[in-house]
Each structure stands twice: as C-alpha cells, then as structure tokens.
Amino acid sequence: MTELVLGPLLRHVDQTTATIWVETADTGRVRVRAGDRTAEADTFAVHGHHYALVDVEGLEPGSKSEYTVEVDGRQVWPEADSDLPPSMISTLDPQKRLRMAFGSCRTAVSHDADGNDLHGVDALRAYALRMAGVTDSEMPDDPEHGPARWPDLVLFLGDQVYADETTAPMREFIESRRDIEQAPWTELKDYEEYAHLYRLAWSDPANRWLLSTLPSAMIFDDHDVRDDWNTSRSWKDEMEATSWWHDRIVGGLASYWVYQHLGNLSPAERAEDPLWRRVQEYDGAGELDLSEELDAFADRADQDPQCYRWSYARDFGSQARLVVVDSRAARVLEPGHRSILDDSEMAWLDEQMQGGTEHLLVGTSLPFLLAPGLHYVEAFSEALAAGSWGRRGARVGERIRQGVDLEHWAAFQDGFQRVAAMTLEVARGQRGPAPRTVTFLSGDVHHSYVSEARTTRREARGAPPLQSRILQAVCSPIRNPLSRRWRFATAFASYGVAGPVGHVVARSAKVPKAPLRWSLVKGPWFDNNLATLEVIPDGLHMWWASGQVEDGDHDCPRLTRVANVEITG
Known part of the structure; x- marks a missing residue:
C-alpha cells in the first residue's frame, strides 16, 4: 500500500479553490474529497521522492469543508488514531476582515524538556494546540476584535529549514549515508x-495538523541554503570554489521549488511555470521523473537569477495586497553594481507597489527598516567594502560584512533607496488612492519589534504629505532563540552603540541619507513567538504569542500573548 510520507499541506486558498500538497512513499494517484467536491492528481518524482498537488475547485466562498486524502483509493488522511480535529478547507470570505499569522526562523528539534531547554517552546506548535482546542490559553475571544478564530493564512518569512546549522536528528541521518x-x-x-x-520540520503531529488546515505562504532566507547566502561577490566566489557548493545550491533551490514555492502560486500562476507545465502535460507511461530537468533549472536559477522569479503577490479584495519579495536569490553582487534586487525583480516590485487597497503588506525575510543606527552601520559597511577608505579598508570591510552578517536592505543602498522612494509615492497617494498603511513584514533578526517611519524634513519639503502610515513589523524567531548573552549584545549593538556610531561612520563614507526617519513603536523582545495581523475598521491590530510550559507539561504548552500593537487613524 502507498502511504503518506508528509502532508497534507493546505497551500494556496482563495474564495473557490484550494491546493493540497502531499509527499507519498511511492507512485500513485492522489484524491482529495472536500464536502461534495472531489479532485485528483498523479504523483511526479524527484530523486526517488513522490509528490502531488491537488487543486480542489468549485468551493463556496466563505465555506468550511472537512477533507480527506486518498492514495490509489485508500484513505491515508486523517490518520485513524489521531486525537486532533478533522482537517478543514476554509475558503476566503470577502465579507470578513483579513487575519494573517506571520513569523520566521524555526528549528526542528523534539518538543520534550530536552528540546525546549535547547531551543525553547515551538510557538507554531503552541498555536496549533490552541486552535485545535487541545489547550486553553490566556488568549480568550476578544470582544473588541472578534473571536479567536483561525487566521486566513500563515506567512513563513524564511528559515523554515536550517541547512547549515543542523540538529542532532538531522546529523544522525547525514552520518548514516x-x-x-x-x-x-x-x-x-x-x-x-x-x-x-523538511520531513523533520513538518512531521510533528500538531504542526502537521495545523499545516493541513491553515493555508500557508512561504519565502526563503539564508539558512534555507547557508548563512549569509549571497552576501557579496566575494562570498559567492568562495562558495563556488568549494567541491560541495554546486550540489548544495542545486539541492536547496530544487527542493524549495517542490516543498515551498509551488504552493505559493494559484493554479493559474502555476500553469505559467514551464516545469509545472511538464507535470500537467505529461501523458507518458508510468510516473514523470522531473529530477534532471529540475536540477538543471535550479542551477540556471542560481547562475542567472533573472531567468526565474520566486517573488509573488496576492490580493485580498479591497482589504489588502500582499507582496512577498525574494531578497536573497535575486541579488546583484558585482562590485559597483550591487543591488538586493536585480533589474527584473525591481521592475516587478515597482509594478506591485500600488495604492487602491486598505493595506499594502510587503513580506520580505530581511527587515526593510532595521534599528536606525544599525541601518547606517550596514550602509557604511557596504561603502567600506566598495573602497571608500581604500583597498585596505575594502578588505577589512568585506571581513566585517561577512563576519557580522551586515547584509540586510541597508547594506544594499541602491535597492533600499529605490524601494523607499516607491513606498513614499504609495503613501502620498501618487500611485493610486493611498492605503491606510504600507507595512513591511519581516523576520531573520531573532528579535521582534514594530517601527514606524516618517519622511525627513528634507524629503518632506515641497512634497505632498503622507496619507499612509509606514510600518515595519518583525516576528523572529518562531523557534530558535538567542542566548541571554547574545540578546543583550544584539540589543546593545542595535539600539545602543550603533546609533551614534552608525551616523558618524556613514557620514565619513558619504553614505546617502535615507529619505525616511523611523523609531520604535514597541520592542525589541526576544521570545519564540508567532505574530498575527488583523485588518480592523480603522487600521491594523497585531499581536505576538508564545508557548509557555506549565507544571512541567512540555507536551501541551499554553499560548500566551507577548505583545500587542494597534495602529489606527
């Protein structure tokens, strides 16, 4: 009998269609039954693994349907001995306010005392247990903002798997081969x-159930491939000189396409993907083996980022547009021409940055707005490595850039300045009716915060006034906390010494001034947490929640609220 290896994952869901992703143990035909709707798809193979995406169509907007999964006529989901609720497809309801969870950075270790001592409580799992009704929590229904219902979507903003910092179970598997x-x-x-x-990351029963019921969207960050991925030309040259990097980057991008990227797309968008068309159009004998073509594609995508776009966008009626940006693979690294987004990606983003929606949400794994002092330290590091203080300074700058992870938006000043200009045009109503907010959603930095930006006096002079609030909301990590020593060091460097030092050294290297000035609304805090954002009548309501073990019950942590932010007006 063919068995289910991983999944089902509920991926792209709109008002009438839902996509279910599965990995099976062998070749087979996968059938999904949801209410009175049935859909089927054959598996395709990649390096001995078998996958299927099933698009269930014709669902009612705002409907809830329990669903089952069959492989070759045998029901494989839900599992017969599960104590968790049935998996559900909840289609979007245009009459309901959008509610979306988001976060980044999650390691896969055990959920017992040992695992929690090492990596803290998994906030995603605590969220799953709360929503499944297994635990209660300090998060009762909110009379002001409505019941503690499911989000419509969870957005994972990178580092869902750690390819470079492996855990004991992963090392055991590596050593076996x-x-x-x-x-x-x-x-x-x-x-x-x-x-x-991926199997380690997504197979815990509670998390597996959550991913089968809560639609998900994803984007990679550096640890999905390797720390500091595409920091600089020097970094990339060093990696490409090794004996192992080629297989690593090909395996990383190929697996990302299968496990994460395909489900980000609607059926219509997926149909435009040349590789996916091979799957759809295949009518040969037996199962399609996509291994060779997928490896060639991954190699091409690494060497020529403009040949493929990992970014994507979604509209949620008039409430919100979500634009998810690839700030890793699309980089231009040539000295003198550095940009966090290549020309094709920048042009695409320019098209997406439009008004006409209540909230423009920009998902980027790396925070667009770091602590202001740290922003200028990173901008200085780019100028230093580019030779602003001579060749010797350039060598020092490159060592500092790689050693201290100075490779966020601020370290790619060309891209930062261009996106800041787009943001201001949107917020001024120069790209259609101004949204209530332009909100950047990010992760990566292993602490969470909310900042708000305004124009500088110089930028505001003679320009139309801002009509939108410009925000940066960060949720990191879901499960991979900094040690207490590093928490102090991070806070001190980001919000203490980096302030005065950053501005001084940036001026010395003639770093261009940002057209924005920004400050903390709340934070920073360092808990493992998952954030939730909800559109409310006059703005946004956001909260961050963490798992807490009580009375030694590591199996059932309670969800507790860490922080709460409301942006109105």
Whole structure:
C-alpha cells in the first residue's frame, strides 16, 4: 500500500479553490474529497521522492469543508488514531476582515524538556494546540476584535529549514549515508538530505495538523541554503570554489521549488511555470521523473537569477495586497553594481507597489527598516567594502560584512533607496488612492519589534504629505532563540552603540541619507513567538504569542500573548 510520507499541506486558498500538497512513499494517484467536491492528481518524482498537488475547485466562498486524502483509493488522511480535529478547507470570505499569522526562523528539534531547554517552546506548535482546542490559553475571544478564530493564512518569512546549522536528528541521518568528517561535514549536501530535513520540520503531529488546515505562504532566507547566502561577490566566489557548493545550491533551490514555492502560486500562476507545465502535460507511461530537468533549472536559477522569479503577490479584495519579495536569490553582487534586487525583480516590485487597497503588506525575510543606527552601520559597511577608505579598508570591510552578517536592505543602498522612494509615492497617494498603511513584514533578526517611519524634513519639503502610515513589523524567531548573552549584545549593538556610531561612520563614507526617519513603536523582545495581523475598521491590530510550559507539561504548552500593537487613524 502507498502511504503518506508528509502532508497534507493546505497551500494556496482563495474564495473557490484550494491546493493540497502531499509527499507519498511511492507512485500513485492522489484524491482529495472536500464536502461534495472531489479532485485528483498523479504523483511526479524527484530523486526517488513522490509528490502531488491537488487543486480542489468549485468551493463556496466563505465555506468550511472537512477533507480527506486518498492514495490509489485508500484513505491515508486523517490518520485513524489521531486525537486532533478533522482537517478543514476554509475558503476566503470577502465579507470578513483579513487575519494573517506571520513569523520566521524555526528549528526542528523534539518538543520534550530536552528540546525546549535547547531551543525553547515551538510557538507554531503552541498555536496549533490552541486552535485545535487541545489547550486553553490566556488568549480568550476578544470582544473588541472578534473571536479567536483561525487566521486566513500563515506567512513563513524564511528559515523554515536550517541547512547549515543542523540538529542532532538531522546529523544522525547525514552520518548514516556519508562521512561527516568530509565536506560539507554536518551541513546538507544534496536533495536527499533536504527532503529529510523538511520531513523533520513538518512531521510533528500538531504542526502537521495545523499545516493541513491553515493555508500557508512561504519565502526563503539564508539558512534555507547557508548563512549569509549571497552576501557579496566575494562570498559567492568562495562558495563556488568549494567541491560541495554546486550540489548544495542545486539541492536547496530544487527542493524549495517542490516543498515551498509551488504552493505559493494559484493554479493559474502555476500553469505559467514551464516545469509545472511538464507535470500537467505529461501523458507518458508510468510516473514523470522531473529530477534532471529540475536540477538543471535550479542551477540556471542560481547562475542567472533573472531567468526565474520566486517573488509573488496576492490580493485580498479591497482589504489588502500582499507582496512577498525574494531578497536573497535575486541579488546583484558585482562590485559597483550591487543591488538586493536585480533589474527584473525591481521592475516587478515597482509594478506591485500600488495604492487602491486598505493595506499594502510587503513580506520580505530581511527587515526593510532595521534599528536606525544599525541601518547606517550596514550602509557604511557596504561603502567600506566598495573602497571608500581604500583597498585596505575594502578588505577589512568585506571581513566585517561577512563576519557580522551586515547584509540586510541597508547594506544594499541602491535597492533600499529605490524601494523607499516607491513606498513614499504609495503613501502620498501618487500611485493610486493611498492605503491606510504600507507595512513591511519581516523576520531573520531573532528579535521582534514594530517601527514606524516618517519622511525627513528634507524629503518632506515641497512634497505632498503622507496619507499612509509606514510600518515595519518583525516576528523572529518562531523557534530558535538567542542566548541571554547574545540578546543583550544584539540589543546593545542595535539600539545602543550603533546609533551614534552608525551616523558618524556613514557620514565619513558619504553614505546617502535615507529619505525616511523611523523609531520604535514597541520592542525589541526576544521570545519564540508567532505574530498575527488583523485588518480592523480603522487600521491594523497585531499581536505576538508564545508557548509557555506549565507544571512541567512540555507536551501541551499554553499560548500566551507577548505583545500587542494597534495602529489606527
């Protein structure tokens, strides 16, 4: 009998259609039954693994349907012995206010005392147990903002898997197939190891149930491939000179396409993907093996980022537009021409940055607005590495850039300045009716905060006034906290010493001034947490929630609210 290896994951859901992703143990035909609707798809193979995406169509807007999954006529989901509720498809209701969860950075370790001592309580799992009704919490129904209902979507903003900082279960798997004393040691080597890493990340029963019921969207960050991925030309040259990098980047991008990217797209968008068309149009004998073509595609996408777009956008009626930006693979790294987005990606983003919606939400794994002092330190590091203080300074600058992870938007000043200009045009109503907010949603930095930006006096002079509030909301990590020592160091560097130092050194290197000035609304805090954003009648309501173990019950942590922010007016 063919069995379900991983999934089902509920991915793209709109008012009438839902996409279900599965990995099966063997070749098969996958059928999904949801209410009175049935849909089927054959599996396709990649390096000995078998996958299917099933699009269930003809659902009613705002409807809720329990669903089951069959492989070759045998029901494989829900599992017979599960104590969790049935998996549901909830289509979007245009009459309801959008509610969306978001966060980043999650390691896959056990959920017992040992795992929680090492990595803290998994906020995603605590969220799952709360929504499944397994636990109660300090988050009762909110009389002002409505019941504690499911979000319409969870947006994972990178580092859903750690290919370079592997856990004990992953290292055990690696050691079972190769010598970890040889490169790439305990880091991931190829597609097979990525497949196992995703299995570890998504197979816990509570999280698996949540991902089967809560629609998800995703984008990668550096640890999905390797720390500081595409920091600079020097970094990339160093990686490409190794014996193992080619297999790593090909395996990373190929597995990302299968496990994360395909489900980000609507059926119509997926139909435009040349590789996916191969799956749809295949009518040969047996199962389609996409391995060779997918590897070639991944290699091409790494060497020529403009040949494929990982970014995507979604509209939620008039309430919100969500634009999710690839700030990793689309970089231009050539000295003198650095940009966090290449020309094609920048042009695409320019098209998406429009008004005419209540809220423009921009998902980018890296915070667009760091702590102001740190912003200028990173901008200085780029100028230093580019030779603003001579060749010796450039060598020092490159070492600092890679050693201290100075590779956010601020370290790509060309891209930052261009996107800041787009943001101001949207907020001034120069790109259609101004939204209530332009809100950047990010992760990566292992602490959470909310900042608000305004124009500088110089930028505001003679320009139309802002009609939108410009915000940066960060939720990081879901489960991978900094040690207490590093929490102090991060807070001190970001919000203390970086302030005066950043502005001084930036001026010395003639770094262009940002057209925005911004400050903290709330934060920083360092808990493992998952954030939730809700559109309310006069703005946004956001809260961050963490899991808390009580009376030694590590199996059932309670969800507690860490922070609450309301942006109105």
